[in-house]
Amino acid sequence: MAPVEAEKFLSYEAGPEVEEFANALDDCLSPPLSNEERRERIIDLPRKYYENAIRRLAQVRPRMTRNGQDDVDMDADDDGTNSNPASAELVKRLEREAQTWDLLRRLLPLRYASSDDGQSASKTEQSSVDSGDLFKSFLASDSSARERQAVIQWLQSNASSGPDINELAHELQQNADRGDIIAHGWLHTRSSIKLRKGVTAWPHLLDRQSPAIATSFHTSDGSPLVTQLDPDAATRQGRKLEPQDEYFERAIWLGCWEHLRRGSSLESIREWCQERTEMWRAISTSAILLSADDSQGVTDTKPASLALWRRMCFSLSRSGGCDDYERAVYGVLSGDIPSVEKVALNWDDFLFANYNALLRTQLDNYILGQCPADVASNLTQSFPSFDAIQFHGEPSTVDMRLIRALEANPQIKDEANEPNKALQASLISKEIGQHLYQQGFIISSGANHNESALYRSEPSKLEVNKERFFQSTQHYGLRIVAHIYLLINLLDKLNSKDDSLAPAYSPPEMRRSQQNLIAGYANYLRLAEFHELIPLYCSILEPPRSYEVLSYNLIPENEASRRLLQLRLIKKAGIDVLEFVKTQAWLLFDDLGPAQHGCPAKEGFSIIEPGPPTSRSGRPVRPDFFGDDERFVDQAHENLIRSLEWLVLVQETWPNVLSMGTKIYKFFLRNMHLSAARQLMKRVPFSEVLHAATEENGDEIELYEDIPEFWARQLDRRGIRDVTPQQALSDARNFRELENLVRALDSLETVASLAELTNEYAKIENPGAGTAMILTRDRDQKKNREFWNAIGDEVKNTKENMQPLLKNWLLVGIEEGDQELQDLRQAYLPETVLAYVGTLHFAGTGLSRDNLLECMELASIVAERDSDLSVAFLEAGRMKELVEVFAASSKALAISTGEKRTASTGSKKLREMGWSRDLWSVRP
Structure with missing residues (x-):
């Protein structure tokens, strides 16, 4: 193989994960298993791949840190990761891969549930109703809600891998000018009020002292200062806190937002707020808390109270609070979108804002259904709420339209077109078949002259944005999409469902283009000298495509002993050896071109x-x-x-x-x-x-x-x-x-x-x-x-x-x-x-x-x-x-x-x- 340029080195890695992925797949295909046992093993594959990516990520991160420390003495202000951009890029790549497998391991069990799972969901719904667990009962009754909850928990898990919340709030805490004190509320505002009371010898509320107090009592920067210290004083009075306390307040709300965004448990939120003597904030989030680990759902509260609580939170998200993070916290709790999107920084945040709103709207509709009709009518007429389902329109296509909207958002457009994110988006919007079709087209169109026969693709007028897909030289990406294709393909076959990747109404070349992913990956295995793995992956393909891919990838083998080994592996993989060798000869003969007339x-x-x-x-x-x-x-x-x-x-x-x-x-x-x-x-x-x-x-x-x-x-x-x-x-x-x-x-x-x-x-x-x-x-x-x-x-x-x-x-x-x-x-x-x-x-x-x-x-x-x-x-x-x-x-x-x-x-x-x-x- 030709030397790889430095910036492309990562694209050509062939680490142990290649063999580990194949071994996990072989464990699903080789043993004589019943359909249900095989389904369970295939469903479990994304978990194995996810854990594999996490292990590789853990191995790389310490190495990156050590490499970064080499330059500490040279420039203490530089981030350690910047000293080794290759490691930093590898970390990002592995994080994205882990996120993709994490998403898949959450969605596949829901989309390919067995008949036993369906009966279990019905039993869960009934038992949840009997026990009064409103949230579990809601999820058991609505498959789309279960899938949206899975996506939300995936987004929460992604966010939890970010920086520590205290680190995020550190700069705001420093601007609060209170040293390491994180408790005891608004210290500077309290001091200003005490000082005014002391100067005027007034023991009561300041706003009772004189009508002129509103115009004479100001913050250090000249804004009207609150005269009371209760949590909603600033909103109620329309006045401000001291600037240092505003930073303190913003730091706390930022922490609350991050906890909700990361799906923290109620215990974690309580502990965090208790350290700051702000327990009321934890209590205000506890009615319906969507945690990442299902440890907290809906409190044991009457449905009418939960519906009213959501509408109060919505009111605060739109017209209350003094800070964007405060309004975003209440926006998350009420299922609002604009207030949450205002603090969103990346693609995950925007998707979280919308999916959270959709799920909470569905839950609210379910809760209202549990209320008496007159109570539900009174609540909906008297207190407004945000209806995300109505906002997004037709429910059957909401996921696709939401993904399109995110792709068009200028703030996150570049991130949305990153190959890993585009792949994740296609999984969420159930457009994975179209995405793999286009990805296969990219792989085949990028093939060199020697590889063109492997794909045998007809000229296509398909126009795609190449930025959204892995290129043919990015073999790590090819490994990901090839395994996603085979996972879904195998599950479709086991469930006897319609072909979800290439439905009957799809273009005739769609299936072949998707299969190019397996063909391309098999070609990569050959280049990486993992020849023994090629028959395993070719067994995923249907004849005659399996014979074609085998033929072009095994024909370079020129040792008889190695050929005999491959024939044994082909037979073990369930491929007809006789048809393979026959087809190989015909394919290579056909590659000579059309029959010539005459005899030169x-x-x-x-x-x-x-x-x-x-x-x-x-x-x-x-x-x-x-x-x-x-x-x-x-x-x-x-x-x-x-x-x-x-x-x-x-x-x-x-x-x-x-x-x-x-x-x-x-x-x-x-x-x-x-x-x-x-x-x-x-x-x-x-x-x-x-x-x-x-x-x-x-x-x-x-x-x-x-x-x-x-x-x-x-x-x-x-x-x-x-x-x-x-x-x-x-x-x-x-x-x-x-x-x-x-x-x-x-x-x-x-x-x-x-x-x-x-x-x-x-x-x-x-x-x-x-x-x-x-x-x-x-x-x-x-x-x-x-x-x-x-x-x-x-x-x-x-x-x-x-x-x-x-x-x-x-x-x-x-x-x-x-x-x-x-x-x-x-x-x-x-x-x-x-x-x-x-x-x-x-x-x-x-x-x-x-x-x-x-x-x-x-x-x-x-x-x-x-x-x-x-x-x-x-x-x-x-x-x-x-x-x-x-x-x-x-x-x-x-x-x-x-x-x-x-x-x-x-x-x-x-x-x-x-x-x-x-x-x-x-x-x-």
């Missing part, structure tokens, strides 16, 4: 040197006509070969190896991809396929029978019914004959390359006077003999490899109507035979005249009446060239005076064929 090799295949043949060298074969680098093969072609290697590993697929191998050979040869064809010949030889079919060891010639009955036995033994014996016979024959061509060409190239080196060895045979003084003649001659022996061995191999091409090569397949084989025969056979004659000519003039005799024997074969070779040369219009090379060979044989590098005078070949060297000798 008919015009372009040429391996012999131009010009007329000579008696000395004939028409030499061009060396290295396969290519300069034997190992270089185009990646697409390499993948095709690997797909056949995967096929061979599954015993039942040998017919597919033959049929697909034939197609691949045809493609390689038609387009003159000779190096790829040679690699296929070496790595997937016909003999190996034959052994896989017969499961017998032995020579290919001994095992192979070119009759349908032979293949029928192999098919029956494996129970293969989708291939006929005749088809297996035809594919085997074509595969074998095309392999024979490549093998022959490989031998011809080897001899041609060795022939090119003969000039260097000629110098050793005929050293000059100076050379004899440097080189040891015996050593050089030994080296020379070894070289020519090697040539002799390769010439022998060439003769053996050429034999299958000299009689009826590909003719049976052509007679069966295969036009591609006809084109290949025309393109390759004449040129290859000419190259073979050239090779024999070289061997005849360099090794032994016997090779020239074999040229003459080949000429006689061509001249036979039923020779298919002569027909091939006539159809190709190259009979003249063939005659010329034979004539050059005969001339070379005639003028050859003896054996160059062989002492044999009566070889077995001569005796078998009835040849005589003397017949061709020309004597003076």
